[in-house]
Amino acid sequence: MKLYTAEQVREGEKEAAKRANISLYTLMQRAGESVFQCLSQYYPKCCSVVVVTGGGNNGGDGFEVAQLALKHKLQVTVWHIGDPKRLKGDALSAYQQWIKLGGKVVFDSVSLPLSNVIIDAVLGTGLQGELRSSAQLAIQWMNKQTAPTISIDIPSGLIADTGSCYSDVVFAEHTISFIGLKQGLLTGQARNYVGQLHFDDLGVGALFKDIVDSSIEVLDPKKQVLPERLAASHKGEYGRGVLIGGDQGMGGAILLASEACLNIGCGLTSVLTHPDHIMPSLSRTPEIMVQDWFDLAKYQQRIDWGTVIAIGPGLGQSEFARQKFDELSALSLPKVLDADALNLLAKSPNYDRNRILTPHPGEAARLLNVSISEIEQNRYGAIRQLQNKYGGCVILKGAGTLVCYEDRILVCTAGNAAMATSGMGDILTGILVGLLAQTQDIFLSACLGVWLHSACADYIVMETGKNVLKASDLIDYFHVVMKSSSQSSNI
Structure with missing residues (x-):
């Protein structure tokens, strides 16, 4: 519509x-x-x-x-x-x-x-x-x-x-x-x-x-569909996602993002993070490859290996983080930027057609050097400015999340107030990386990822009656909701 x-x-x-x-x-x-x-x-x-x-x-x-x-x-x-x-x-x-x-x-x-x-x-x-x-x-x-x-x-x-x-x-x-x-x-x-x-x-x-x-329309999940997996396919055909983040004391964000990436179907998922978070990640999700981001030789090997890069969850804004951000920004690979990566981008703006930006209103305000109230006074105008200035596909999070790519804006009508808890943005980042690894299409990945993220929360609230969700609650429902969507137009 x-x-x-x-x-x-x-x-x-x-x-x-x-x-x-x-x-x-x-x-x-x-x-x-x-x-x-x-x-x-x-x-x-x-x-x-x-x-x-x-x-x-x-x-x-x-x-x-x-x-x-x-x-x-x-x-x-x-x-x-x-x-x-x-x-x-x-x-x-x-x-x-x-x-x-x-x-x-x-x-x-x-x-x-x-x-x-x-x-x-x-x-x-x-x-x-x-x-x-x-x-x-x-x-x-x-x-x-x-x-x-x-x-x-x-x-x-x-x-x-x-x-x-x-x-x-x-x-x-x-x-x-x-x-x-x-x-x-x-x-x-x-x-x-x-x-x-x-x-x-x-x-x-x-x-x-x-x-x-x-050029503005309601986001319709029926128009955003992942290709079916062939019976003889293998993990190498579904991308290699590399997620960089989790400075000391901020490991939860990158753990949530990487688990979401794995569970949405990324062929191979890897994390580069502070060494403090390696053992917790392996203990929690052994399917994810985790490495010390201070080991520069292995770090570079992993970056060269990846087909999609995500940077930001728990990254921090240290000089080390700035250096890694600058290096990764120069890559031609498709990228997802969230959290501290957006704050670093606001300090050194650049244009890139092959990435997804995921700001909430506070991050959007920093990216445009305006107040949060100015963002919320006209979310449509704000997301157009963000896309014109930074390129790629922009997701402006919040009630009625917006997705802007080139001259199109889509509005997500799914989602509810139970999502107003910490870590939800990290889950969305992981979903986006996993989808982008499989499709290499930033607009499709952004639209499907935004809808799935919110629709999972709606499904859980409807099924359980919860009025507050943990971000990790969503992970087990990705494929349940996607299957429901393929069978019905109404979750």
């Missing part, structure tokens, strides 16, 4: 309606029907609704929902933010139809009755700048209620293009997006507010797609 900016949808829906020979008001009515259908499906016992409307077309959608609810014998109260005399166009028509039907409008929250469900129709996708005090008070009121909220098109207060916000945002149980799915609904802070996301093209989706194109 492609993702769009608010402006793309606004302009595209006009042309789509024109080609379909229908009015924009018809689309507003269809949007109201879609929201009411959601209300009926998820809250079938609902008998009272409060619809909170604003002054734009989003408010018009709300008046359409209110009409349908009233016609179905629900108790309906509309709280309008602002002066209805200032309504224009289709929103005004929807308001007039509500009044004609005998509907009433209140203008403050004091007289609002208790309700089973709240419909959020205050602010749509055109939000720019700080919220007005009246809208902010309405959002705060909705968030204080125990009744669930359904947001029309976007939770009020959320910025449609970026998923960021200026201040208060409605915490929705359900959000229904129309015509084209807005790109800001799937990444960053949006994941806190959107709830269950629904999409309805209102009957003009095919026309809209013909009119508007986008």
Whole structure:
């Protein structure tokens, strides 16, 4: 599914309606029907609704929902933010139809009755700048209620293009997006507010797609598939991954990464690390070849042997680490850079088409010499800047992880808050190295690796009910989840 900016949808829906020979008001009515259908499906016992409307077309959608609810014998109260005399166009028509039907409008929250469900129709996708005090008070009121909220098109207060916000945002149980799915609904802070996301093209989706194109889309694991292993294949055909990291006292990161690399199917996995970590690694996973990174002759032999290099987990930022980073950066082999390797790269930027970078927002901020808040205010813009500056394939981690390669951005919708623990990034690095060793394709490896990493966490949470995961929990589920994916489109 492609993702769009608010402006793309606004302009595209006009042309789509024109080609379909229908009015924009018809689309507003269809949007109201879609929201009411959601209300009926998820809250079938609902008998009272409060619809909170604003002054734009989003408010018009709300008046359409209110009409349908009233016609179905629900108790309906509309709280309008602002002066209805200032309504224009289709929103005004929807308001007039509500009044004609005998509907009433209140203008403050004091007289609002208790309700089973709240419909959020205050602010749509055109939000720019700080919220007005009246809208902010309405959002705060909705968030204080125990009744669930359904947001029309976007939770009020959320910025449609970026998923960021200026201040208060409605915490929705359900959000229904129309015509084209807005790109800001799937990444960053949006994941806190959107709830269950629904999409309805209102009957003009095919026309809209013909009119508007986008380079941003949802990551679809069905399009990212590893080639099947032939019966007579051998380990040498599945790559030789070399992972460098684990300075003194930081061995856990490289151990996790190397185990993930091995378990995702890398033909041969090797680690170059501080000698303190050799015995723990061999005791834990004897299938992995581990060597002392201070033995320069063996170190160089292992680097020359590898087909894929990863550097960073637990690497540190010593002069030794800097030297190794500089040496490895000059290699033409495909590479994965994470953790301290990204911090070293930020100090000495270079461009490389044949690598995967895996920054979290803090590392991304250092790579672009900006604040973390600037990264999170526009994750799409940040990842494009990273890819333009550093090359290769960039993964911007976080809620709604993004993958950028050349002019394409893919958004991962899998993953959950149980992943917010140490070592998760090391597991992702190992997965990427193992996939890259097998495919020699940085974009395929990045997309499949990001999805698998998050989908494993979703699978474990679904199966066990855990709300916090250890990073190592994911390793035993790689092939379970990949098999499930090949059999079903929904894990």
